[in-house]
Amino acid sequence: MDKTPGSKEKLKAFLLNNVGKVVDSNRLREVAGSSEWGRRIRELRNEEGFDIITHKDRSDLKPGQYILVSAEKKDRAFQRNISKETRAFVIDRDGNTCQMCGVAAGEIHPFDGRPARMQLGHVVDKTKGGTDDADNLRLLCSVCNEGASNLTLVRPDSISLLIQTRRAPKKVQLEVLAWLIKKFPKEAQRIQSS
Structure with missing residues (x-):
């Protein structure tokens, strides 16, 4: 069985080796070897409790810059507890279609030219008090989910x-x-x- 570390483990190791140093998004993407690097960073911050900050947290940082402040985890970590039933309900309710851009699962995405992959996203992010209830979940393509980054757009x-x-x-x-x-x-x- 292959024990190659996943992108989240690679990012965690890299950040732990660079505690207190500014690293940019291009380097993180390269380390992760995945377009999903931003999601993995959020998982490290929100689910595992690593104190990873950005320009939204500190004004001296530029967009696309990150710092792991300390190797110690903070208490703000949380677990995702979305049941299979809730996941299936949201996928069915949203018609297996991104609720932001309207692309359907498997269609070629107009922004990145690859087949769209769907993910569950929170309307109100868990870091802002949102829950894992179906009413607070929506189906998003990976492009919109990465770009949403705790933004809630008003639906027309x-x-x-x-x-x-x-x-x-x-x-x-x-x-x-x-x-x-x-x-x-x-x-x-x-x-x-x-």
Whole structure:
């Protein structure tokens, strides 16, 4: 059995060897060997309690710079306790589609050109008091989940979406229609037969 360390273990070892030193996101991505490095950093900080700070915590740091302040863990660590049932419910409720950008699982993502991978994300992040209840969870693609970084976007209402769709060129409107028919085939068939 292969015992190669995962990206989180690689990042942890690297940061522990560089306690108190400023490291940038490019170096962390290189160490992790994964595009998921940001998520692993958040796991180390939030779930394992490592005191990893960024420009949001200290004004002398630039965006993309990180410091592991101490090798000692803080008490703010928490565990993710999302049950398989809750996970399945959220995936089904959200139609296996990213609730921020609308890309479906497996579709080629327009921002990175790879098949979209879905992840559960918190509406209100656990670091800000959010829970693992289904009402506080949403399905996000990995691109949006990485970019969300504790941001909560206001979802547009149906009128706003309709206004934007009406303003779009015919080609775009037809693409939206095709996507809706593909996403809701039963409903589309019922509407066509009535």
